Amino acid sequence: MAIFHEIVLAGETYAYATTTTKEQAEKIWLEVPRKTFVFEEDGKVWGTYYIKTNQAGPGSHVCNCGYMVSSLARGKGLATLMCEHSQQIALKLGYKAMQFNFVASSNEGAVHLWSKLGFETVGRLPKAFNHPSKGFVDALVMYKWLQN
Amino acid sequence: MAIFHEIVLAGETYAYATTTTKEQAEKIWLEVPRKTFVFEEDGKVWGTYYIKTNQAGPGSHVCNCGYMVSSLARGKGLATLMCEHSQQIALKLGYKAMQFNFVASSNEGAVHLWSKLGFETVGRLPKAFNHPSKGFVDALVMYKWLQN
Helix, strand or coil, X not given: CHHHHHHHHHCCCCCCCCCCCHHHHXXXXXXXXXXXXXXXXXXXXXXXXXXXXXXCHHHCXXXXXXXXXXXXXXXXXXXXXXXXXXXXXXXHCCCCEEXXXXXXXXXXXXHHXXXXXXXXXXXXXXXXXXXXXXXXXXXXXXXXECCX | CHHHHHHHHHCCCCCCCCCCCHHHHHHHHHHCCCEEEEXXXXXXXXXXXXXXXXXXXXXXXXXXXXXXXXXXXXXXXXXXXXXHHHHHHHHHCCCCEEEEXXXXXXXXXXXXXXXXXXCEEEEEEEEEEEECCCEEEEEEEEEEECCC
């Protein structure tokens, strides 16, 4: 929850309201997803991600994940570790592809990382992300087919 | 509900499970959206659409709509009428743009119609839609900025 609120309050990366309550956050990150993981070391949680079905019915073979890393643990490869883990979990759960629906184009670190991990930018939503200091910036849709 | 089930059972256009119950359908179409409209004539409902916020927080200026027309009322311009109505409602509700997240590329009629009504194809999700007879087809993301 501390990581969630730190990241959501910054308002630069995730499409959650800065006013999201603890109860809403628990619903978003723990209840609605199919699974949620944490990365724990020395008794502390440094990162977390969820995996869920992105669209029901004819879209249910594609999953969606969200990853968050504590500001105290950035630059250590934790996002890479969690993303690679999530792809393995996705396959085990029977998903064929993974989609990120709403990556702020201003979040260059994330865009670069997901590209490096094999995600293709398959969509660009013009001015769909209202950045707290940059104003309306494009949001990207990124996608990776996980199996043939 | 009759229109919803007719369209969802066909499985060709909407990312809802064919097993969606009446209760789930009511939640999807009536409870979760911000507003839901019906087109009624001669005491019967021929079409319906919902409007809702597509992404929270930094994405909350973009809305999403879903439209359904009874098979008994196709080809009469009802989808056009509802889509134009929804754009007016969107502006009244304070939205700046409208996004369709998951248009099956095989649904050529819809793609053509939304294009004609000013929606740009801003994304293509490879094999993201599992069509009952055509198998995995691409899904499109379509987008229209409603005001400057």
